[in-house]
Amino acid sequence: MTRSPRDFPRRLDLARGRIELQHGGGGRAMTQLVEELFVAAFANPALCALNDQAVLPPPAGRLVLATDAHVVSPLFFPGGDIGSLAVNGTVNDVAMAGAQPLWLAAAFVLEEGLPLAELARIVESMARAAHAAGVAIVTGDTKVVEAGKGDGVFITTTGVGVARDGVDTGGDRARPGDAVLVSGPLGEHGIAVMACREGLAFDVPVRSDTAALHGLVAALLDAVPAAAIRVLRDPTRGGLGATLNEIARASAVGMQLREAAIPVREPVRAACEFLGLDPLYVACEGRLLAVCAPEHAGALLAALRAHPLGQGAALIGHCVSDPQHCVELETVLGGRRVVDWLAGEQLPRIC
Amino acid sequence: MTRSPRDFPRRLDLARGRIELQHGGGGRAMTQLVEELFVAAFANPALCALNDQAVLPPPAGRLVLATDAHVVSPLFFPGGDIGSLAVNGTVNDVAMAGAQPLWLAAAFVLEEGLPLAELARIVESMARAAHAAGVAIVTGDTKVVEAGKGDGVFITTTGVGVARDGVDTGGDRARPGDAVLVSGPLGEHGIAVMACREGLAFDVPVRSDTAALHGLVAALLDAVPAAAIRVLRDPTRGGLGATLNEIARASAVGMQLREAAIPVREPVRAACEFLGLDPLYVACEGRLLAVCAPEHAGALLAALRAHPLGQGAALIGHCVSDPQHCVELETVLGGRRVVDWLAGEQLPRIC
Amino acid sequence: MKYLDEFRDGGLARGLAAAIAREVDPARAYRLMEFCGGHTHAIARYGLTGLLPANIQLIHGPGCPVCVLPVGRLQMAIELALRPGVILASYGDMLRVPGAGGDSLLAARARGADVRMVYAVDDALALARRHPQREVVFFAIGFETTTPPTAVAIRRAAAEGLGNFSVFCNHVLTPPAMAAILDAPEGTRLDGIIGPAHVSTVIGTSPYAFVPERHGKPVMVAGFEPLDVLHAVRLLVAQLGAGHATVGNAYTRVVAEHGNRKAQALMDEVFTVREQFEWRGLGTLAHSALRIRECYAAFDAERRFAPAEVAVTEHKGCECPAILRGAKQPQDCRLFGGACTPEHPLGACMVSSEGACAAHYLYGRWRAA
Amino acid sequence: MKYLDEFRDGGLARGLAAAIAREVDPARAYRLMEFCGGHTHAIARYGLTGLLPANIQLIHGPGCPVCVLPVGRLQMAIELALRPGVILASYGDMLRVPGAGGDSLLAARARGADVRMVYAVDDALALARRHPQREVVFFAIGFETTTPPTAVAIRRAAAEGLGNFSVFCNHVLTPPAMAAILDAPEGTRLDGIIGPAHVSTVIGTSPYAFVPERHGKPVMVAGFEPLDVLHAVRLLVAQLGAGHATVGNAYTRVVAEHGNRKAQALMDEVFTVREQFEWRGLGTLAHSALRIRECYAAFDAERRFAPAEVAVTEHKGCECPAILRGAKQPQDCRLFGGACTPEHPLGACMVSSEGACAAHYLYGRWRAA
Amino acid sequence: MCLAIPARVVELLPDDAATVDLGGVRRRISLALVDDVAVGDYVIVHVGYALNRLDPAEAERTLALFAEARALAAPPQP
Amino acid sequence: MCLAIPARVVELLPDDAATVDLGGVRRRISLALVDDVAVGDYVIVHVGYALNRLDPAEAERTLALFAEARALAAPPQP
Ligand code: SF4
Ligand code: SF4
Ligand SMILES: [Mg+2]
Ligand SMILES: [Mg+2]
Ligand SMILES: [Mg+2]
Ligand SMILES: [Mg+2]
Ligand SMILES: [Mg+2]
Ligand SMILES: [Mg+2]
Ligand SMILES: [Mg+2]
Ligand SMILES: [Mg+2]
Numbered sequence A, B: 001m002t003r004s005p006r007d008f009p010r011r012l013d014l015a016r017g018r019i020e021l022q023h024g025g026g027g028r029a030m031t032q033l034v035e036e037l038f039v040a041a042f043a044n045p046a047l048c049a050l051n052d053q054a055v056l057p058p059p060a061g062r063l064v065l066a067t068d069a070h071v072v073s074p075l076f077f078p079g080g081d082i083g084s085l086a087v088n089g090t091v092n093d094v095a096m097a098g099a100q101p102l103w104l105a106a107a108f109v110l111e112e113g114l115p116l117a118e119l120a121r122i123v124e125s126m127a128r129a130a131h132a133a134g135v136a137i138v139t140g141d142t143k144v145v146e147a148g149k150g151d152g153v154f155i156t157t158t159g160v161g162v163a164r165d166g167v168d169t170g171g172d173r174a175r176p177g178d179a180v181l182v183s184g185p186l187g188e189h190g191i192a193v194m195a196c197r198e199g200l201a202f203d204v205p206v207r208s209d210t211a212a213l214h215g216l217v218a219a220l221l222d223a224v225p226a227a228a229i230r231v232l233r234d235p236t237r238g239g240l241g242a243t244l245n246e247i248a249r250a251s252a253v254g255m256q257l258r259e260a261a262i263p264v265r266e267p268v269r270a271a272c273e274f275l276g277l278d279p280l281y282v283a284c285e286g287r288l289l290a291v292c293a294p295e296h297a298g299a300l301l302a303a304l305r306a307h308p309l310g311q312g313a314a315l316i317g318h319c320v321s322d323p324q325h326c327v328e329l330e331t332v333l334g335g336r337r338v339v340d341w342l343a344g345e346q347l348p349r350i351c
Numbered sequence C, D: 001m002k003y004l005d006e007f008r009d010g011g012l013a014r015g016l017a018a019a020i021a022r023e024v025d026p027a028r029a030y031r032l033m034e035f036c037g038g039h040t041h042a043i044a045r046y047g048l049t050g051l052l053p054a055n056i057q058l059i060h061g062p063g064c065p066v067c068v069l070p071v072g073r074l075q076m077a078i079e080l081a082l083r084p085g086v087i088l089a090s091y092g093d094m095l096r097v098p099g100a101g102g103d104s105l106l107a108a109r110a111r112g113a114d115v116r117m118v119y120a121v122d123d124a125l126a127l128a129r130r131h132p133q134r135e136v137v138f139f140a141i142g143f144e145t146t147t148p149p150t151a152v153a154i155r156r157a158a159a160e161g162l163g164n165f166s167v168f169c170n171h172v173l174t175p176p177a178m179a180a181i182l183d184a185p186e187g188t189r190l191d192g193i194i195g196p197a198h199v200s201t202v203i204g205t206s207p208y209a210f211v212p213e214r215h216g217k218p219v220m221v222a223g224f225e226p227l228d229v230l231h232a233v234r235l236l237v238a239q240l241g242a243g244h245a246t247v248g249n250a251y252t253r254v255v256a257e258h259g260n261r262k263a264q265a266l267m268d269e270v271f272t273v274r275e276q277f278e279w280r281g282l283g284t285l286a287h288s289a290l291r292i293r294e295c296y297a298a299f300d301a302e303r304r305f306a307p308a309e310v311a312v313t314e315h316k317g318c319e320c321p322a323i324l325r326g327a328k329q330p331q332d333c334r335l336f337g338g339a340c341t342p343e344h345p346l347g348a349c350m351v352s353s354e355g356a357c358a359a360h361y362l363y364g365r366w367r368a369a
Numbered sequence E, F: 001m002c003l004a005i006p007a008r009v010v011e012l013l014p015d016d017a018a019t020v021d022l023g024g025v026r027r028r029i030s031l032a033l034v035d036d037v038a039v040g041d042y043v044i045v046h047v048g049y050a051l052n053r054l055d056p057a058e059a060e061r062t063l064a065l066f067a068e069a070r071a072l073a074a075p076p077q078p
């Protein structure tokens, strides 16, 4: 793009500027924001063409498409921010199909008054997360809503990836007897976000677990036969409880878990005590849940633990035949109970 | 998906219900909303699998990816609503690459308190628009923000399509001498939305022009050699003025337009008089702008006019060599002026 | 987590369960009421029922403040929340309790009311400091556990001259509710009561003396950890086996006979006993609730805003009243799990995880049958 | 669009341009001030300069209410907008005018002030009716065109007893501004004035009589359509050629000699003349603005809220004052198009499309050189 | 700011108001500033108020002057 | 609603407040309802207030009773 003095005589004031309605108006102010902030941070040929779409080479294999709106509050939290979350959250939904994520689209809904400095921090965080995950942000969109009609920034990312041949990890493939594994301790993202909410004066030594998991998924697919991995899913909103119920319902199986086997670190448990929460329903953003054929469970657990993002992995239970597809738990006490879906809105705006 | 009485003992109350935080909480209320509203309306195999992503057949050709957040206010307006807009707006960005749109992802940010009846109307409108455009909504996401932190509903759609071989319609390809055409009268979408804003008691016989344009694009590509079509773009936010300036800048050309040749219907001109607006900056959502080689301009205009969505097409000017890449206008009066980008936020929240 | 994990130990639980099984009289039934929602929650959350002999039946009591507040009081709170300029702050579960015609504080918020969830009364004070031009009303609910913090907050508001803070007081008293239960026909069939944990922290064990004295039944104060509940059951079985009926204490690490005298004095300074108060399920009970004393009238939302007292009827078919009296179980309600779920509660007992219906729905309904 | 399209006709424009070219004296220069921003806008929007002979120079005048309001008054509006409970309503362009240190009403809104853009004063009345618990302040600006509607709105608020509505009155008067221009050194070099269109609708043409009488220069009232401007130029050229100097009327289809007496009476009932008022560019002028009369004091935001009058300095280097006096052109400002753009205006003339700098920036700057 | 446009009165409404039409666009305006407006009259509308009536005869006279200028400027018609 | 949890006092703060620790999580609580709390004490925390001190000796006594029951239940150790 040739840049003439006519284009943007003044640079964006990233130190003191704020988002104004004109930054979403389709005029020069918007183009300047896009070029000086978004394009500068995400630089890649498709994006730099500044068209309303990206034209990309033909992908070799089945396409995987995933989208997530991110509305986390607050925007910044220990271990991450809405930017890194928006990249990893969508990369992971692509990865859970056993796919290699390639490209992201990013759409921003900005609230009038948002400090440009905050937006710049978020955008740089997205750029770092995308770079770390090896994906390119190739197209995007920016809208601005009046103060009081949004909440700082919402980011919707959409990911495109290519599925490995022969891999099918849909939620309907669990069978009685299959093992259920998690890649690490639960609830760290949700607690890290909650602990820095206004009005919650907690000091919690917990950082968000947000991470891109497609590398871990590739390691798992390399470790066992493709058909052995029945289901992959990341236990985000609604936590382990909701995710397992989704799978149980889709596959029409029951599950039997052992509470003592489910990894939850002590500060997360303690924060849950203070807040009256159950860690089984607290969101992760860098953990995966795998259902796998029982004969490969050991190899899969070993592969998980061998990867930096799976060191805290555990086998937490197995699937059973159950016409009511209940998720049941043997409690630490030796009693039994149902693990239902999360009821109500335990933790709003966590992702 | 098997459905047991356990799943959702009560159906969604689409008549009197409202969005609550739990509809975004990841639990049963959210799953029910997704299944009884979104999946029911958009039904297709990829979506019905209820995974966090869609797995799709390998596309044959270059991939086109486009995303748009839609924040239009009000949600319903003559000729459309945020749902049809969210489908057509993204379909058009895919189409402007000379591509066939295939799939959409849709992410919803809902405000607590939104009547479910309104959401249902919007979702049904999306389903109709997607069906009319021949695209499938294959994956999605739902978030809920507290009352006062959003504005009813924001919808981000992301479109995937396949580009025709040999077609390149990027904004940097205009050359001096090229003709500039528009497919129909300008500004009808923007005025239709403005006229039903709270506090603007206008009665305007104008309906939004929102429409999916890939059929028209295909007709154009059939009518002239691919290389003759230099640039395609839909003049949405910022209107004709912004879009032509973008192209002039990207291609480093100037433009000379004739105001008398630019089609604007009388009620749009009249509404602009009342509101103090210039129709050149008012958004369309169903028009395209084509830059084409001069020797094919006649054929292209004929192809436009032969299509139901291009009957009001006009040749409005041509590109010139200009180191300052100015867009200039010969006014109806015979004077000359520059058509600059839109300055400020003439019409916020129009799309 | 010290003093928590030890009281959730699976090995010790098996030992206690074995002791109960050994010590129980197989020839008789034990109908024990767990008075508090905290006990109800622990029983469901840890699957305690499965560890007890079949002839020990645990019956939910009325000790859930969210559950016992009648719809009329909730409607007053909704009315306050809808007033221009008011911020109504409350503990989370209250927001979803269904009021008249399915209304709720959350629904009022969706209609534009400014309703905030707080974790502590001090957060409501902070809201009042942060929004000096607004009226912050704290919707106070709870038994004697939650009352002393409210008293401290009102004293602080007075000391600070925080003129835009007030309390809509719905604090209730445990002993009158326990007396009402025992006076009802269902109550006479109880064999003993697992007594309140943290209420007793404040009031001590002595206020329950009337239970053995007037009704001849034992009360065993118990903590909310699962081993505390098993321990209390074991001690009640022992008393019943020995034909004793006293007020016992299975929560000695926290509860003393006379409670926390400082907390009692603070409550007494700020609150006084109402002539009568309506309870869901128990009807109108004399001297069963608190109101703010005259000297703190400026902080009393009932005096300040005079919300209209409305006569409201509960949802027809909801069995909460009978469940709160111990007369019915959640599964006896024909709306349970169908029309009434945690996502769309029709009664208060389906809201909080300490409510009998919610606990049963979330943790056990499919296996209980 | 009847009575609009005819006055934008290209063929007629060529005829008028040819007539002017024919009738002009090539030996002399014509320095004509278009008093109003409406004229400035039409000239730029339709490219009129290119249709006129080179020796006719059109000079921007002060007739842009957004432009002439001094920063101090804007700061008062910002202060009002930031008060808790206040909704400040104003016409759109005002929102982006830069105040002290780059502040603006939009920036205040981004910091939490409730600032609403309205298209008509009645929309502000509607806001007051819709938000009875808020204070709605209408930030009234404008010349005699806009003043009568404000007067009607205040009378209506009084009739309705709309106690939460008030007006921050900044209405100004055209004749004193015209006199100040002509008294300034730059003014003496003008040959004639294209007089206000819709101001004259209300006040008529007679108030300009002092211009020929005291200054010996013609005034030609003209509409805001491009042919109206050309017509006025032609008539001024004729007067100057004939050595006449009168108040002429090139807008007879709308403007009468004595204006709209009913509107004048309404203005007079509600407003009275201020002793003095500050204008950007023109300094403090006696009897040049209006305030709300005592009998409508309840609706006067200045009395009701007593916003502090602050001494504020304009942006250093901004030439708006000189441009508003006709002493400089936008291109004489070294900030034009660099530090100062419509996206980031440093002076008021860059805000509204009727402002001289914005008109020049949007429509002509690249070709003007 | 002082922009005002001519619109035709198509209906008189209670409360000294009227509906006007411009190019098919209709809106409600106030007639509080002008007396004796009739349906069919053109009024000059500014921020929702009619400021004055437009005089069609005067408009014609002005347009006639313009036409005269054009006739003089145009090459003689064949 | 009446949930309350034991936490260790790690710091006394002005205004009758303290910082407590549970499993590494710290928060500020009020000591307005209890006298003479010292660092190292365990208190029962409810809605941000210490309701009472926890008596470690009584806790040990209770746990000893539990251990006894387990010893009786367990098969004799080899
Ligand atoms: S299930 Fe619902 S309706 Fe039935 S008793 Fe419980 S709360 Fe009431
Ligand atoms: S260009 Fe900007 S700074 Fe210069 S005179 Fe105009 S408004 Fe003032
Ligand atoms: Mg995700
Ligand atoms: Mg996921
Ligand atoms: Mg876009
Ligand atoms: Mg906000
Ligand atoms: Mg599958
Ligand atoms: Mg689009
Ligand atoms: Mg586009
Ligand atoms: Mg999702």
Ligand SMILES: [Mg+2]
Binding pocket: A148, A149, B111, B147, B148, B149, B150, B151, B152
């Ligand atoms: Mg809102």
Ligand SMILES: [Mg+2]
Binding pocket: A049, B168, B169, B170, B171, B172
């Ligand atoms: Mg290209």
